[in-house]
Amino acid sequence: MTVRPIRLFGDPVLRAVSAPIDEIDDGIRALVQDLIDTVELPGRAGVAAPQIGVGLRAFSYNIDGDIGYVLNPVLVETRGEPQPVGEGCLSVPGLWHEAIRYPWAKVVGIDLDGNEVVLEGEGLLAQALQHETDHLDGMLYLSRLPADTRREAMRQVRESDWF
Numbered sequence: 001m002t003v004r005p006i007r008l009f010g011d012p013v014l015r016a017v018s019a020p021i022d023e024i025d026d027g028i029r030a031l032v033q034d035l036i037d038t039v040e041l042p043g044r045a046g047v048a049a050p051q052i053g054v055g056l057r058a059f060s061y062n063i064d065g066d067i068g069y070v071l072n073p074v075l076v077e078t079r080g081e082p083q084p085v086g087e088g089c090l091s092v093p094g095l096w097h098e099a100i101r102y103p104w105a106k107v108v109g110i111d112l113d114g115n116e117v118v119l120e121g122e123g124l125l126a127q128a129l130q131h132e133t134d135h136l137d138g139m140l141y142l143s144r145l146p147a148d149t150r151r152e153a154m155r156q157v158r159e160s161d162w163f
Contacts, residue, residue, distance in 0.1 A: 002034045003041065004052035006090045009140065009157055013050045014091055018057045018136040021071050024112055028058075032069050032112060035060035040067060044090065046128040048135030051091050057109075059132035063125045070117050073109035075133040077120075078102035085127055089141050093162060097153055099144040105129040 007013055021028055031054055039047040039060040048059040060069040084098035106120035107129045119129060131141055142153050157163050 003037050004034050006038075006047070006051050007053050008162055009092045009142075010163065011053075011091075013053055013055055014135070014140060015138045016050070016055055017138045018048075018050055018055050020057050024071070024114065028056075028071070029112060031056065031058060032060070032071070035069055036067060045124060046132040047090065048132045050135055050138075057136045059136065061119075061125075061128050061132065063128060068117075068119075069111075070107060070109035070119060071111065073107045073117075073119075073129075073133055073136065075105060075129060076108050077106040078126075078130070079104040084146075087127065087131065087141050087144075089131070091135075092140060092142065092153075092157065094160060095153055095156055097141075097145050097149050099131075099141045100146070101127050101130050101144070107133060 035047055038052060039062045044062055046059055046061045049056045057072045080103035082100045082102050085101045086096060087099040088096045103126060104122045105126040109117050111117050142150055145153055
């Protein structure tokens with residue numbers, strides 16, 4: 001069991017589109033365990049594989065104590081009118097801004113046995129599904145911010161002690 005360090009804004013792995021998982025082997029099983037171990041820490045709703053330095057399509061989630069993972073997730077449906085919702089990111093520590101998200105989302109993927117996994121819901125789950133699939137597409141939540149807010153966020157990043 002390994003809690004992996006989180007890659008921070010500026011790391012190229014966070015900007016790259018993640019590759020699909022073609023074969024489930026011991027390496028993928030270890031990746032899933034690391035994702036779960038890493039998301040179990042307090043205050044974490046999700047961890048995408050790129051955030052721990054792995055460019056594969058996988059993420060873990062921890063929503064109200066419900067912990068799990070999805071391999072090769074695809075955001076297949078969103079509903080409602082996009083709205084600003086308070087959001088942060090482990091890869092951009094210390095920042096919290098209003099990102100534009102749909103109030104309901106659905107992700108389809110597979111588990112370690114190749115069985116279909118469907119996650120759908122509203123609120124924090126919908127937000128996490130959108131946030132984590134964005135990571136797999138090489139996008140950070142900062143890209144979802146209105147232009148003025150994004151400029152302010154980038155100033156905060158440049159002035160942070162971790163950048």
